[in-house]
Amino acid sequence: MELRPWHERLQEALLRQRLPRAEVERLAEELFGHAADLIAEGQSMDAPQPDLDARLGTPAALATTARQQFQQRTFAGRHPLLIFLGGPFVALVGSFLALAMLVTGVALGFDFVSGGALEAIDADGAPPAAWEIAVIHSLNTIVRFVPFAVSAWCFVWLGRRSGHATLSVVSCGIITVVALFFSAVVSTTADGHGTWILGLATKVGLDQFLQAIMPIALGAGMLWKSTLRPLAPA
Amino acid sequence: MTIRKTNPDYLNGVPELLILQLLDRQPMHGYDLVAAIHAASGQKLDFGEGCIYPVLHRLEAQKLLTSRRETVGSRSRIIYRVTKPGQARLADSRANWQEIVAAVSSILQGGEHGAPALA
Numbered sequence: 001m002e003l004r005p006w007h008e009r010l011q012e013a014l015l016r017q018r019l020p021r022a023e024v025e026r027l028a029e030e031l032f033g034h035a036a037d038l039i040a041e042g043q044s045m046d047a048p049q050p051d052l053d054a055r056l057g058t059p060a061a062l063a064t065t066a067r068q069q070f071q072q073r074t075f076a077g078r079h080p081l082l083i084f085l086g087g088p089f090v091a092l093v094g095s096f097l098a099l100a101m102l103v104t105g106v107a108l109g110f111d112f113v114s115g116g117a118l119e120a121i122d123a124d125g126a127p128p129a130a131w132e133i134a135v136i137h138s139l140n141t142i143v144r145f146v147p148f149a150v151s152a153w154c155f156v157w158l159g160r161r162s163g164h165a166t167l168s169v170v171s172c173g174i175i176t177v178v179a180l181f182f183s184a185v186v187s188t189t190a191d192g193h194g195t196w197i198l199g200l201a202t203k204v205g206l207d208q209f210l211q212a213i214m215p216i217a218l219g220a221g222m223l224w225k226s227t228l229r230p231l232a233p234a
Numbered sequence: 235m236t237i238r239k240t241n242p243d244y245l246n247g248v249p250e251l252l253i254l255q256l257l258d259r260q261p262m263h264g265y266d267l268v269a270a271i272h273a274a275s276g277q278k279l280d281f282g283e284g285c286i287y288p289v290l291h292r293l294e295a296q297k298l299l300t301s302r303r304e305t306v307g308s309r310s311r312i313i314y315r316v317t318k319p320g321q322a323r324l325a326d327s328r329a330n331w332q333e334i335v336a337a338v339s340s341i342l343q344g345g346e347h348g349a350p351a352l353a
Contacts (some may be wrong), residue, residue, distance in 0.1 A: 023291065030264055030287045037265045038283075057282025069288035073295040225292060 003039070005141065006052050007032050012109060013063035018165060018226055019070055021145045024096070027066055033058060070163045077162035084155065084167035088174040091154060095147035114177050127192025136196055144211050148179040153216035167227030172219025179212040180204050249289055251331055252279075254316055255323040257299065263311040264290060290314055296322050 010031060014024040038050045056062065071077035077083070111118040128136075152172045159168020183201035188194045201208055256262065256270045267290075268283045293299045298320035301312045316324065 003235065025285055026291070026312075030258075031284050033309065034265050034268075034287075035312070055282075056284035061282060061286045062288075065285045066291075069292040073292050093331040199256075 003032065003035055003052075008034065010059040010062065014066060017063045019063075019066060019069040019163065020160070023070060023192040027062075031062065032234050033107045037227070067163060074158075074162045076158045077164060080162070080164045082169050083158065083162075084164060084171045085174070087158075088151060088155065088171045088178070091151040092147055092175065092178055093227070096160035099143060099147060123174065128194060133186075133188070133194060135184050136194065140184050140196060142206070144182070144184045148175055148182075148211055149214035149218075151175050152218040156218050159222060159226075165222055169219045169226065172215045172222065176212045176219065179215055180208045182208065183210060245325075248304060249281075249286070250293065251327045253286070253289060253293065254298065254320055254327065257314055258324055261313050261315040263306070263313050267314070272324070293320070297325045 007028065011024065011028050014027060021025075035052050035056060038052065040056055042050050053059075057065070073082075151213060152175045153170035155168045155175070159165045159171070181200050181204065182198075184196075184198045186194060186196050241250070252274075253267065254265060258273065264268060266285055268286055271279055271286075287340055290301075294301055297316045297317060301314050301315055304311055304313050306313075323353065
């Protein structure tokens, strides 16, 4: 009995489920071996050739089961709506808080090591020096881009790992929308002092589009891989 | 009665229990495992045999099983074994299953509240 056509149908069905390549190859190998065993068993018993679809399951049914079992492996796979729809908000708040704590920690550490250098800078009430303004602008750039990029990357990674690539695109979409309305502006006043304002923008400008580039790019990449990319044999 | 179903819903709970139980007795590859399920159930459990592999892979990803490639005869096989967490899960699943069986049996045999009252 020729096994190759059944094996090819199986591989095609598994690939259509967008499972990771390693998982497709391993499943196809084990199922091919199982089918070969069934045929050998039939030959040794002088029985008619087995109906592989009836014994093993049709390739489509096997691929569906494979995808469901793959999704059951992780918490994100078992609770996709909670993770991919609610998770972006938690991730963004968490990443902003983590960043704030990191910056505060570094500043406090620097102050401690330098014997109160930062405290002395603030004490005289003089306008900030050029280097201080540069530090604030650098922090502002980090706050504008890093939380969105890191959060989007996390959901793309989770999407791949849990077999919910399409939902991870939705997560990237949510992060993109928040990025489009997030505003972080550093401005200097006439007396040389400055203000750093973080909040929600009332209108979307070029700055906001730039902030959204990374989540858009990651989401688009995931969309391409999960639904648009042509299928290639394993 | 023969229970025949390739529906993935069928693969929730019971196959996991059977797989852990049989592999706890003896490490096996997929084909032997399917044969063992058929034999141990007296051919009562008849399912799409291929569905066993995605379940095995999930259990391995959840660290309930380990696998190792071995050459058996002239063929390379993937042999599965139950891990310590797998044995703990097996004990839990077995206890749950026995509770369910006891509860259903109690109802079927018309326990204290099992018989419907007629007006």
